[in-house]
Amino acid sequence: MRDQVAPAPAAGRDRPTALIIGSSAGYGLAATIAGIRRYDMQGVGLAFERPPTDRRTATAGWYRTVATAELAAAAGSDFSFVNGDAFAHDTKQQVLDLLGKRFEGGIDYLIYSIAAPRRTDPVSGQTYQSELKPLGQGYGTKTLDFSGDTPTLKDVQVEPATEDEKAATIKVMGGEDWALWIYALADSGLLRDGFTTVALSYIGSHLTERIYRQGTIGAAKAHLEETALTLNGDLQSVGGRALTSVNGAAVTQASTAIPGIALYTSLLRGVLSELMQSPMTQAVEMWDQLTGVRDLTLDEANRLRLDRWELHPLVQEKVTERWEKVTQDNIGGPGRHRLVHWRGASPVRVRRGGRRLRRAL
Ligand SMILES: NC(=O)c1ccc[n+]([C@@H]2O[C@H](COP(=O)([O-])OP(=O)(O)OC[C@H]3O[C@@H](n4cnc5c(N)ncnc54)[C@H](O)[C@@H]3O)[C@@H](O)[C@H]2O)c1
Numbered sequence: 001m002r003d004q005v006a007p008a009p010a011a012g013r014d015r016p017t018a019l020i021i022g023s024s025a026g027y028g029l030a031a032t033i034a035g036i037r038r039y040d041m042q043g044v045g046l047a048f049e050r051p052p053t054d055r056r057t058a059t060a061g062w063y064r065t066v067a068t069a070e071l072a073a074a075a076g077s078d079f080s081f082v083n084g085d086a087f088a089h090d091t092k093q094q095v096l097d098l099l100g101k102r103f104e105g106g107i108d109y110l111i112y113s114i115a116a117p118r119r120t121d122p123v124s125g126q127t128y129q130s131e132l133k134p135l136g137q138g139y140g141t142k143t144l145d146f147s148g149d150t151p152t153l154k155d156v157q158v159e160p161a162t163e164d165e166k167a168a169t170i171k172v173m174g175g176e177d178w179a180l181w182i183y184a185l186a187d188s189g190l191l192r193d194g195f196t197t198v199a200l201s202y203i204g205s206h207l208t209e210r211i212y213r214q215g216t217i218g219a220a221k222a223h224l225e226e227t228a229l230t231l232n233g234d235l236q237s238v239g240g241r242a243l244t245s246v247n248g249a250a251v252t253q254a255s256t257a258i259p260g261i262a263l264y265t266s267l268l269r270g271v272l273s274e275l276m277q278s279p280m281t282q283a284v285e286m287w288d289q290l291t292g293v294r295d296l297t298l299d300e301a302n303r304l305r306l307d308r309w310e311l312h313p314l315v316q317e318k319v320t321e322r323w324e325k326v327t328q329d330n331i332g333g334p335g336r337h338r339l340v341h342w343r344g345a346s347p348v349r350v351r352r353g354g355r356r357l358r359r360a361l
Pocket residue numbers: 021022023024025026027028046047048049061084085086087112113114115116117200201202246247248249250251252253254255
Protein backbone atom coordinates (compact mmCIF):
# COMPACT_ATOMS: atom_id res chain seq x y z
CA MET A 1 0.00 0.00 0.00
CA ARG A 2 2.87 2.36 0.79
CA ASP A 3 4.29 1.89 -2.68
CA GLN A 4 1.00 2.96 -4.26
CA VAL A 5 1.51 6.47 -2.84
CA ALA A 6 3.87 9.22 -3.98
CA PRO A 7 4.97 11.98 -1.57
CA ALA A 8 2.91 15.18 -1.95
CA PRO A 9 4.21 17.95 -4.22
CA ALA A 10 4.51 20.47 -1.35
CA ALA A 11 6.58 18.30 1.03
CA GLY A 12 8.59 20.20 3.62
CA ARG A 13 5.69 22.18 5.15
CA ASP A 14 4.57 21.62 8.74
CA ARG A 15 3.64 18.07 9.54
CA PRO A 16 -0.15 17.79 9.90
CA THR A 17 -1.45 15.85 12.91
CA ALA A 18 -4.30 13.38 12.62
CA LEU A 19 -6.38 11.00 14.67
CA ILE A 20 -7.60 8.09 12.54
CA ILE A 21 -10.34 5.98 14.11
CA GLY A 22 -10.52 2.58 12.41
CA SER A 23 -6.87 2.61 11.29
CA SER A 24 -6.28 -1.14 11.00
CA ALA A 25 -8.38 -2.00 7.94
CA GLY A 26 -10.15 -0.80 4.82
CA TYR A 27 -10.57 2.93 4.32
CA GLY A 28 -9.07 3.92 7.70
CA LEU A 29 -5.89 1.94 7.02
CA ALA A 30 -5.59 3.54 3.57
CA ALA A 31 -6.04 7.03 5.10
CA THR A 32 -3.34 6.26 7.69
CA ILE A 33 -0.74 4.98 5.25
CA ALA A 34 -1.45 7.71 2.68
CA GLY A 35 -1.18 10.34 5.45
CA ILE A 36 2.18 9.07 6.68
CA ARG A 37 3.70 8.52 3.26
CA ARG A 38 2.37 11.46 1.28
CA TYR A 39 2.02 14.26 3.86
CA ASP A 40 4.54 13.30 6.57
CA MET A 41 1.59 13.05 8.90
CA GLN A 42 1.95 12.35 12.60
CA GLY A 43 -0.69 11.38 15.10
CA VAL A 44 -2.58 8.45 16.55
CA GLY A 45 -4.37 5.50 14.96
CA LEU A 46 -7.11 3.73 16.89
CA ALA A 47 -8.53 0.30 16.09
CA PHE A 48 -10.16 -2.58 17.90
CA GLU A 49 -8.33 -5.82 17.18
CA ARG A 50 -7.84 -9.05 19.12
CA PRO A 51 -4.21 -9.47 20.22
CA PRO A 52 -2.46 -12.85 19.96
CA THR A 53 -2.55 -15.31 22.86
CA ASP A 54 -0.47 -18.44 23.55
CA ARG A 55 -3.04 -20.48 21.68
CA ARG A 56 -4.44 -18.18 19.00
CA THR A 57 -3.10 -15.80 16.42
CA ALA A 58 -4.40 -12.24 16.53
CA THR A 59 -6.92 -10.76 14.10
CA ALA A 60 -5.43 -9.65 10.77
CA GLY A 61 -5.77 -5.96 11.66
CA TRP A 62 -3.44 -6.47 14.62
CA TYR A 63 -0.59 -7.48 12.30
CA ARG A 64 -1.44 -4.72 9.82
CA THR A 65 -1.14 -2.25 12.69
CA VAL A 66 2.29 -3.63 13.66
CA ALA A 67 3.39 -3.23 10.02
CA THR A 68 1.93 0.31 9.81
CA ALA A 69 3.77 1.31 13.00
CA GLU A 70 7.04 0.04 11.46
CA LEU A 71 6.31 1.96 8.28
CA ALA A 72 5.67 5.16 10.30
CA ALA A 73 8.91 4.71 12.25
CA ALA A 74 10.87 4.17 9.03
CA ALA A 75 9.35 7.40 7.65
CA GLY A 76 10.40 9.29 10.80
CA SER A 77 6.75 9.97 11.69
CA ASP A 78 5.57 10.24 15.30
CA PHE A 79 2.54 8.02 14.78
CA SER A 80 1.38 5.73 17.57
CA PHE A 81 -1.40 3.19 17.72
CA VAL A 82 -3.97 2.43 20.39
CA ASN A 83 -5.95 -0.79 20.50
CA GLY A 84 -9.31 -0.28 22.20
CA ASP A 85 -13.04 0.20 21.85
CA ALA A 86 -13.55 3.68 20.38
CA PHE A 87 -17.06 3.78 21.87
CA ALA A 88 -15.78 3.40 25.44
CA HIS A 89 -15.15 6.40 27.64
CA ASP A 90 -11.79 4.97 28.87
CA THR A 91 -10.45 4.63 25.34
CA LYS A 92 -11.39 8.22 24.55
CA GLN A 93 -9.58 9.38 27.69
CA GLN A 94 -6.49 7.31 26.82
CA VAL A 95 -6.33 8.80 23.31
CA LEU A 96 -6.95 12.36 24.56
CA ASP A 97 -4.14 11.97 27.11
CA LEU A 98 -1.78 10.66 24.45
CA LEU A 99 -2.61 13.47 22.02
CA GLY A 100 -2.27 16.10 24.75
CA LYS A 101 1.14 14.78 25.74
CA ARG A 102 2.52 14.33 22.24
CA PHE A 103 1.07 17.14 20.16
CA GLU A 104 0.93 20.63 21.49
CA GLY A 105 -2.29 22.34 20.45
CA GLY A 106 -3.88 19.03 19.42
CA ILE A 107 -4.85 17.78 15.99
CA ASP A 108 -5.61 19.12 12.52
CA TYR A 109 -7.68 16.15 11.31
CA LEU A 110 -9.91 13.40 12.59
CA ILE A 111 -10.94 10.63 10.17
CA TYR A 112 -13.78 8.49 11.48
CA SER A 113 -13.82 5.14 9.66
CA ILE A 114 -15.38 2.60 11.98
CA ALA A 115 -17.42 -0.40 10.89
CA ALA A 116 -18.64 -2.13 14.02
CA PRO A 117 -21.27 -4.75 14.78
CA ARG A 118 -22.16 -3.41 18.24
CA ARG A 119 -21.74 -0.47 20.59
CA THR A 120 -22.17 -0.06 24.31
CA ASP A 121 -23.54 3.39 25.15
CA PRO A 122 -20.98 4.87 27.57
CA VAL A 123 -23.68 6.67 29.58
CA SER A 124 -26.49 4.11 29.88
CA GLY A 125 -24.28 0.99 29.64
CA GLN A 126 -26.77 -0.52 27.18
CA THR A 127 -25.34 -2.52 24.26
CA TYR A 128 -26.82 -2.04 20.79
CA GLN A 129 -26.44 -4.47 17.91
CA SER A 130 -26.41 -3.20 14.31
CA GLU A 131 -28.49 -5.07 11.73
CA LEU A 132 -28.12 -5.30 7.95
CA LYS A 133 -31.76 -5.45 6.94
CA PRO A 134 -34.20 -3.72 4.59
CA LEU A 135 -36.82 -1.37 5.97
CA GLY A 136 -40.55 -1.78 5.36
CA GLN A 137 -40.69 -4.96 3.33
CA GLY A 138 -38.61 -8.13 3.02
CA TYR A 139 -35.98 -8.27 0.31
CA GLY A 140 -34.71 -11.08 -1.89
CA THR A 141 -31.26 -10.81 -3.44
CA LYS A 142 -28.54 -12.83 -5.08
CA THR A 143 -25.53 -13.15 -2.81
CA LEU A 144 -22.21 -14.95 -2.54
CA ASP A 145 -22.00 -17.52 0.22
CA PHE A 146 -18.43 -17.95 1.48
CA SER A 147 -19.08 -20.74 3.97
CA GLY A 148 -17.89 -23.59 1.67
CA ASP A 149 -14.59 -24.23 -0.15
CA THR A 150 -15.61 -22.06 -3.09
CA PRO A 151 -18.01 -19.11 -3.11
CA THR A 152 -21.52 -20.19 -4.04
CA LEU A 153 -24.15 -18.03 -5.65
CA LYS A 154 -27.34 -18.16 -3.64
CA ASP A 155 -30.68 -16.42 -3.36
CA VAL A 156 -31.41 -15.11 0.09
CA GLN A 157 -34.49 -13.54 1.57
CA VAL A 158 -33.88 -10.93 4.28
CA GLU A 159 -36.74 -10.02 6.60
CA PRO A 160 -37.40 -6.32 7.25
CA ALA A 161 -36.01 -4.69 10.37
CA THR A 162 -38.17 -3.70 13.30
CA GLU A 163 -38.17 -0.09 14.49
CA ASP A 164 -35.94 -1.14 17.42
CA GLU A 165 -33.42 -2.77 15.07
CA LYS A 166 -33.32 0.36 12.93
CA ALA A 167 -32.79 2.56 16.01
CA ALA A 168 -30.05 0.22 17.30
CA THR A 169 -28.20 0.35 13.96
CA ILE A 170 -28.31 4.15 14.06
CA LYS A 171 -26.88 4.00 17.60
CA VAL A 172 -23.94 1.88 16.38
CA MET A 173 -23.19 3.25 12.91
CA GLY A 174 -24.78 6.73 13.02
CA GLY A 175 -23.06 9.93 14.07
CA GLU A 176 -23.50 9.88 17.86
CA ASP A 177 -20.07 8.51 18.74
CA TRP A 178 -18.33 10.68 16.13
CA ALA A 179 -19.86 13.77 17.75
CA LEU A 180 -18.82 12.56 21.23
CA TRP A 181 -15.22 12.39 19.99
CA ILE A 182 -15.33 15.92 18.59
CA TYR A 183 -16.86 17.39 21.76
CA ALA A 184 -14.35 15.50 23.96
CA LEU A 185 -11.44 16.82 21.87
CA ALA A 186 -12.89 20.36 21.95
CA ASP A 187 -13.38 20.21 25.75
CA SER A 188 -9.72 19.16 26.14
CA GLY A 189 -8.51 22.01 23.91
CA LEU A 190 -7.18 19.58 21.32
CA LEU A 191 -8.66 21.07 18.12
CA ARG A 192 -6.27 23.27 16.20
CA ASP A 193 -7.48 26.23 14.17
CA GLY A 194 -8.89 25.02 10.88
CA PHE A 195 -9.51 21.52 12.30
CA THR A 196 -11.28 19.23 9.80
CA THR A 197 -13.10 16.00 10.49
CA VAL A 198 -14.39 13.49 7.95
CA ALA A 199 -16.60 10.42 8.52
CA LEU A 200 -16.95 7.74 5.88
CA SER A 201 -20.29 7.15 4.17
CA TYR A 202 -21.64 5.11 1.27
CA ILE A 203 -24.50 5.43 -1.23
CA GLY A 204 -24.01 2.65 -3.78
CA SER A 205 -25.94 1.19 -6.65
CA HIS A 206 -29.65 0.75 -7.35
CA LEU A 207 -28.83 -3.00 -7.27
CA THR A 208 -28.04 -2.87 -3.54
CA GLU A 209 -30.13 0.08 -2.39
CA ARG A 210 -32.93 -1.95 -0.74
CA ILE A 211 -30.42 -3.52 1.64
CA TYR A 212 -27.99 -0.61 1.87
CA ARG A 213 -29.06 2.99 1.41
CA GLN A 214 -32.76 2.31 1.99
CA GLY A 215 -32.02 -0.22 4.75
CA THR A 216 -30.96 0.00 8.39
CA ILE A 217 -27.35 0.85 7.53
CA GLY A 218 -28.54 3.57 5.13
CA ALA A 219 -30.60 5.09 7.97
CA ALA A 220 -27.40 5.14 10.05
CA LYS A 221 -25.49 6.80 7.20
CA ALA A 222 -28.24 9.42 6.84
CA HIS A 223 -27.82 10.11 10.57
CA LEU A 224 -24.06 10.38 10.12
CA GLU A 225 -24.53 12.88 7.30
CA GLU A 226 -26.99 14.95 9.40
CA THR A 227 -24.47 14.88 12.27
CA ALA A 228 -21.86 16.33 9.91
CA LEU A 229 -24.09 19.35 9.28
CA THR A 230 -24.55 19.93 13.05
CA LEU A 231 -20.85 19.46 13.79
CA ASN A 232 -19.95 21.75 10.91
CA GLY A 233 -21.94 24.53 12.58
CA ASP A 234 -20.43 23.80 16.00
CA LEU A 235 -16.87 23.87 14.63
CA GLN A 236 -17.16 27.36 13.19
CA SER A 237 -15.72 28.73 16.46
CA VAL A 238 -12.35 27.09 15.70
CA GLY A 239 -12.61 27.85 12.00
CA GLY A 240 -13.19 24.12 11.56
CA ARG A 241 -15.41 21.94 9.43
CA ALA A 242 -17.07 18.53 9.47
CA LEU A 243 -17.75 16.56 6.33
CA THR A 244 -18.72 13.12 5.22
CA SER A 245 -16.89 11.39 2.42
CA VAL A 246 -18.90 9.07 0.21
CA ASN A 247 -16.46 6.42 -0.93
CA GLY A 248 -16.84 3.70 -3.54
CA ALA A 249 -17.43 -0.01 -2.94
CA ALA A 250 -14.46 -2.03 -1.67
CA VAL A 251 -14.19 -5.60 -0.47
CA THR A 252 -13.48 -5.35 3.25
CA GLN A 253 -14.40 -7.43 6.26
CA ALA A 254 -17.30 -5.07 6.93
CA SER A 255 -18.71 -4.92 3.40
CA THR A 256 -18.68 -8.68 2.76
CA ALA A 257 -21.07 -9.12 5.71
CA ILE A 258 -23.84 -7.33 3.80
CA PRO A 259 -26.00 -9.66 1.64
CA GLY A 260 -25.31 -9.11 -2.08
CA ILE A 261 -22.48 -6.61 -1.63
CA ALA A 262 -19.54 -8.97 -2.28
CA LEU A 263 -21.25 -10.20 -5.46
CA TYR A 264 -21.96 -6.64 -6.56
CA THR A 265 -18.37 -5.53 -5.85
CA SER A 266 -16.95 -8.53 -7.73
CA LEU A 267 -19.04 -7.71 -10.78
CA LEU A 268 -18.02 -4.05 -10.47
CA ARG A 269 -14.38 -5.09 -10.46
CA GLY A 270 -15.01 -7.33 -13.49
CA VAL A 271 -16.47 -4.38 -15.40
CA LEU A 272 -13.85 -1.83 -14.36
CA SER A 273 -10.70 -3.93 -14.13
CA GLU A 274 -7.81 -1.54 -13.44
CA LEU A 275 -10.18 1.46 -13.60
CA MET A 276 -11.57 0.37 -10.22
CA GLN A 277 -10.38 2.92 -7.67
CA SER A 278 -8.66 1.30 -4.70
CA PRO A 279 -9.14 2.56 -1.12
CA MET A 280 -5.60 3.99 -1.44
CA THR A 281 -6.41 6.00 -4.59
CA GLN A 282 -9.46 7.40 -2.79
CA ALA A 283 -7.46 8.14 0.39
CA VAL A 284 -4.93 10.16 -1.62
CA GLU A 285 -7.75 12.06 -3.32
CA MET A 286 -9.36 12.77 0.07
CA TRP A 287 -6.14 14.06 1.66
CA ASP A 288 -5.23 16.09 -1.44
CA GLN A 289 -8.59 17.85 -1.20
CA LEU A 290 -8.44 18.33 2.58
CA THR A 291 -4.88 19.65 2.62
CA GLY A 292 -5.41 21.99 -0.33
CA VAL A 293 -3.17 20.16 -2.81
CA ARG A 294 -6.34 20.09 -4.91
CA ASP A 295 -9.57 22.09 -4.71
CA LEU A 296 -12.14 20.75 -2.27
CA THR A 297 -15.28 19.82 -4.19
CA LEU A 298 -18.41 18.99 -2.23
CA ASP A 299 -21.85 17.94 -3.45
CA GLU A 300 -25.10 19.74 -2.64
CA ALA A 301 -25.30 17.88 0.72
CA ASN A 302 -21.80 19.01 1.78
CA ARG A 303 -20.26 15.59 1.04
CA LEU A 304 -16.93 14.78 -0.53
CA ARG A 305 -17.71 12.40 -3.40
CA LEU A 306 -15.06 9.77 -4.09
CA ASP A 307 -17.59 7.36 -5.59
CA ARG A 308 -18.30 9.02 -8.93
CA TRP A 309 -16.42 6.32 -10.85
CA GLU A 310 -18.65 3.65 -9.25
CA LEU A 311 -21.93 5.44 -9.90
CA HIS A 312 -21.16 6.49 -13.47
CA PRO A 313 -24.27 5.50 -15.54
CA LEU A 314 -22.19 3.49 -18.01
CA VAL A 315 -20.55 1.49 -15.21
CA GLN A 316 -23.89 0.86 -13.53
CA GLU A 317 -25.44 -0.22 -16.85
CA LYS A 318 -22.68 -2.82 -17.36
CA VAL A 319 -22.78 -4.11 -13.78
CA THR A 320 -26.57 -4.45 -14.04
CA GLU A 321 -26.22 -6.52 -17.23
CA ARG A 322 -23.82 -8.87 -15.44
CA TRP A 323 -25.92 -9.00 -12.31
CA GLU A 324 -28.91 -10.16 -14.38
CA LYS A 325 -26.91 -12.83 -16.23
CA VAL A 326 -24.77 -14.22 -13.44
CA THR A 327 -25.27 -17.90 -12.50
CA GLN A 328 -23.25 -20.44 -10.51
CA ASP A 329 -21.99 -21.85 -13.84
CA ASN A 330 -20.53 -18.64 -15.20
CA ILE A 331 -19.35 -16.96 -12.01
CA GLY A 332 -16.13 -18.87 -11.35
CA GLY A 333 -14.77 -19.84 -14.76
CA PRO A 334 -14.39 -18.38 -18.23
CA GLY A 335 -17.87 -17.63 -19.46
CA ARG A 336 -19.62 -15.71 -22.16
CA HIS A 337 -19.72 -12.40 -20.37
CA ARG A 338 -16.43 -12.54 -18.43
CA LEU A 339 -13.63 -10.17 -19.20
CA VAL A 340 -11.11 -12.98 -19.55
CA HIS A 341 -11.24 -15.60 -22.30
CA TRP A 342 -8.68 -18.12 -23.47
CA ARG A 343 -6.58 -18.04 -26.61
CA GLY A 344 -4.65 -21.30 -26.80
CA ALA A 345 -3.24 -21.73 -23.29
CA SER A 346 -3.14 -18.04 -22.37
CA PRO A 347 -5.82 -15.92 -20.79
CA VAL A 348 -6.68 -12.82 -22.83
CA ARG A 349 -8.35 -9.85 -21.29
CA VAL A 350 -11.29 -8.80 -23.41
CA ARG A 351 -11.71 -5.09 -22.97
CA ARG A 352 -15.25 -5.05 -24.27
CA GLY A 353 -16.36 -1.45 -23.94
CA GLY A 354 -13.05 -0.68 -22.19
CA ARG A 355 -12.24 2.34 -24.29
CA ARG A 356 -15.70 3.83 -23.73
CA LEU A 357 -15.32 3.36 -19.98
CA ARG A 358 -11.86 4.87 -19.94
CA ARG A 359 -13.15 7.94 -21.78
CA ALA A 360 -16.17 8.19 -19.49
CA LEU A 361 -14.12 8.05 -16.29
N1 LIG B 1 -16.13 -1.08 2.26
C1 LIG B 1 -16.90 -0.32 1.53
O1 LIG B 1 -17.37 -0.70 0.45
C2 LIG B 1 -17.21 1.09 2.01
C3 LIG B 1 -17.60 2.05 1.05
C4 LIG B 1 -17.86 3.37 1.48
C5 LIG B 1 -17.78 3.68 2.83
N2 LIG B 1 -17.40 2.71 3.73
C6 LIG B 1 -17.36 3.10 5.15
O2 LIG B 1 -16.01 3.13 5.59
C7 LIG B 1 -15.99 2.90 7.00
C8 LIG B 1 -15.00 1.79 7.30
O3 LIG B 1 -15.44 0.61 6.65
P1 LIG B 1 -14.42 -0.47 6.05
O4 LIG B 1 -15.16 -1.18 4.98
O5 LIG B 1 -13.12 0.18 5.77
O6 LIG B 1 -14.34 -1.43 7.33
P2 LIG B 1 -13.22 -2.48 7.84
O7 LIG B 1 -13.98 -3.62 8.43
O8 LIG B 1 -12.23 -2.75 6.77
O9 LIG B 1 -12.50 -1.64 9.00
C9 LIG B 1 -13.19 -1.25 10.15
C10 LIG B 1 -12.22 -0.61 11.13
O10 LIG B 1 -12.99 -0.23 12.29
C11 LIG B 1 -12.29 -0.67 13.45
N3 LIG B 1 -13.26 -0.87 14.53
C12 LIG B 1 -14.35 -1.66 14.54
N4 LIG B 1 -14.98 -1.53 15.73
C13 LIG B 1 -14.26 -0.66 16.47
C14 LIG B 1 -14.38 -0.14 17.77
N5 LIG B 1 -15.40 -0.48 18.58
N6 LIG B 1 -13.42 0.72 18.23
C15 LIG B 1 -12.37 1.08 17.45
N7 LIG B 1 -12.22 0.64 16.17
C16 LIG B 1 -13.16 -0.23 15.71
C17 LIG B 1 -11.61 -1.97 13.02
O11 LIG B 1 -10.57 -2.32 13.94
C18 LIG B 1 -11.10 -1.54 11.64
O12 LIG B 1 -9.93 -0.80 11.79
C19 LIG B 1 -17.42 2.55 7.40
O13 LIG B 1 -18.06 3.70 7.90
C20 LIG B 1 -18.05 2.14 6.09
O14 LIG B 1 -19.45 2.30 6.07
C21 LIG B 1 -17.08 1.44 3.35
